[in-house]
Amino acid sequence: MKLIKTLMTTTAVTVVAGAVSAQEMADDMTIVSWGGAYQNSQLKAYVEPYQEMNPDVNVVWDESSNEAVAKLRAMNEAGNITWDLVDVVAADAIRLCDEGLAMEYEPDELLAEGDDGTSAEDDFGDLIVSDCFIPQIVYSTTAAYRADLLPDGAEAPDSICAFFDTETYPGKRALERRPINNMEWALLCDGVAKDEIYDVLATEEGQQQALDKLDTIKDETVWWSAAAEPPQLLADGEVVMASSYNGRWFSAIEEQGQDFEMLWDAQVFDLDGWIIPTGLSEERLARVKDFVKFATDTQRLADQAKYISYGPARQSSAPLVGQHAELGIDMAPHMPTDPENAKNTFVYNYEFWADYRDDIDAKFQSWLAQ
């Protein structure tokens, strides 16, 4: 009898222990990011402090954010999700959410409230552009130019329309090989009012108008596909002005000492953040949630700005942005959101491009190839 009792108790204990360990958090976590300076800023600001608090946690990086959507879809079809947390731009997060590949979440449940006590939902505000998207930073696609390559006597350009003014600013320009941003800039410089741009771009005539405008500089344009190209093209003197992400410009100008000037006019704000893939096991999900709560709190988001010039997505983080960790310069003036830089801005229109991307892209590529 006693033996049976003991046996039963042990079994019960084992069962309970098993149940408890199922609630525990996994020790391994695979984080997908962009590589380079950006991933480094995440390592310094989020992962290293987190690992200090949780020494057992082992983080593996996968630099696949570029192809995250396609790879996640493939993993999902194979039924084997190997990623725990994926860093993607907002447009990709929306598509992953649409495809059911990213997990929907409740901001106030998953994310910590701001330092000043505002709820997470209010602190991130409009930047939660999708039910699956956990915002991290605000970046912008903006321009830079080489003052020393401008013709003698030419004034420094102060408008994005300098790209279309080949008389005042001769030489080649570099633009991204996709319609997004370029079509907007073309219309803006063709005299379309800023708040009507997407209405115009939704029509056949508007799309043609934008392409016609781009046609005026087609032969003068080098089209890039990787964001590392434009700083290189500008440094080599291949082009006189180029578009890229503001963090790339910061790193070229401040960290590598290149002699470029920023042209913030009509910069296009975009967001980058996390998504949690659907289909994670309980343990892994618990770990990821714990990490995300830590990595998106007010202080951590402000910390990231010490390493890269992207604006934190939380309002409460903005006052905490300080100096660059190595260069010791003030980061605020280099933020796309700095009032001095943000006099004339666009915000990436996710809804519009989700609808029109395929259509306009076909026209854009066809136009490029002619």
Next chain:
Amino acid sequence: MTDNTAGPDHITGPTPDNALRDADRAAAGGPMLAADGTPLKKSLARALRRQKLRALGLIAPLLIFVLITFVIPIGDMLLRSIKNDIVADTLPRTVQSLSDWDAEAQDLPGEDVWTDFYIDMWFAAERKEHTRLGTRLNYELTGVSSLFRKTGRRVDRFDTDIYTDQFIALDPGWEEPQTWAAMLGDGPASDVLPLTAGAWEDWKAFNVEEGDKVLEEDVPDLMYTALYHELSQGADVSGLSDRLAAAGEAVGGFETVSLREQFADADEDWLDPEVWQIIQLYSPRVTPGYFANAADMQVTPDGVEARPENQRIYGMLFQRTLFMSLMITGSCILLGYPVAWLLANLPMRTANLLMILVLLPFWTSLLVRTSAWKVMLQQQGVINDVLVWLGLVADDARLTMINNQFGTIVAMTHILLPFMILPMYSVMQTIPPSYLRAAKSLGATNWTAFWRVYFPQSVPGIGAGSILVFILAIGYYITPEIVGGNTGTFISNRIAYHISSSLNWGLAAALGSILLVVVLVLYWAYDKIVGIDNVKLG
């Protein structure tokens, strides 16, 4: 080897096949028996079968490996170019009731379709499948993506709760899930009310998926809507149950809500017949749409027609890919032949050194080599600088040699050159130098000796190298992406875009299938013209 492959009629001797034939002949005059008494024919057939099985067993691991890792995935990918299950799976009822809608008439579908569509959309939105469907249809009609996303957010807040309220006001029993379960279980009611019964089945299945118990959940508005719809259409429920009969009589006086207006309220694009045409057009589980798209055409209610001029790209890209791959193969032959000849004819030590130089690029990363060409060819690059310094080119008229076709051909020729040189070299090595000497001693000039004696023997090497280089070039992707600019990109760059960026895998699969067929046709043509036996890889 059996009759089919080896041509046994040409083989004489005691092969199993011949023995079988002998046995056949002998059988005419009575069965010939083996030592153990079984007919010889049978015993031989058994031996032969055993041999075949053993052979199959030996290659089985490789066969299975190739099947699993190569044939099945590629086949699966190619099938995506015609597969189109998503519409029929997500909107099963709509697809059915829309099949007799006349798209030509430009009228909107009737209330039947709207009810079906409401039920389908409700489940799709709960399961988060509507956005995926929207993305799929957005490939065909711009704007459908946001149409589905917007509607999905609204569909569970439609004003259809007025039916719920009216049914419950009529008889509080309608509020109980048990009422519905009893009514729509096995019984005549489910035959009379197919739509309601089907919706109930889906609702039960949905609760199982969610891990909920259907009898504890509130009955959703869509059930009342479905029931109202069927009752108001005159479903005969008189003999079924009192509650149902009472409802059947009362619905005539119900306050109604138009689903069409509800949808139009969510997004007025639902009133655009074009949206319904696209849904109808893409209802079948197999679609020619992707292939039409890959051929710069589109599927319309009137059949397949060409796309507008400003959206055609793929035909041009296929042509360009073929043309440039041929150019690259040609320049590889021109550049590779002399090198291979040198390698084959120099003394061993020098040849080895040269060989290392040929192989060196093989050991360097593809990206490094491509980027090196960028540095060489760009306008502020090495070659332009030298030309300007020599005074051959004016400083303000530097040559454009990169980000165009020229740059792509140069960089890819360099990268693919070893694939041409190596097969050529291995063939040339086997050509005895005495043949050339013999030709010359018989009075041939250098040129005649080369052209009539040496070159024909080296053709298999050229053939092998050309096939390798051409097939590699036609699927090349990374080099054209980096140095191709606008005029030097290949079809594979678009395939990559659709795989990793636009997520239109169906179109990517269709483009890939076409590329595969083109390569196979060219291979066949090559076999007809040159003969594949004339290819020697080593």
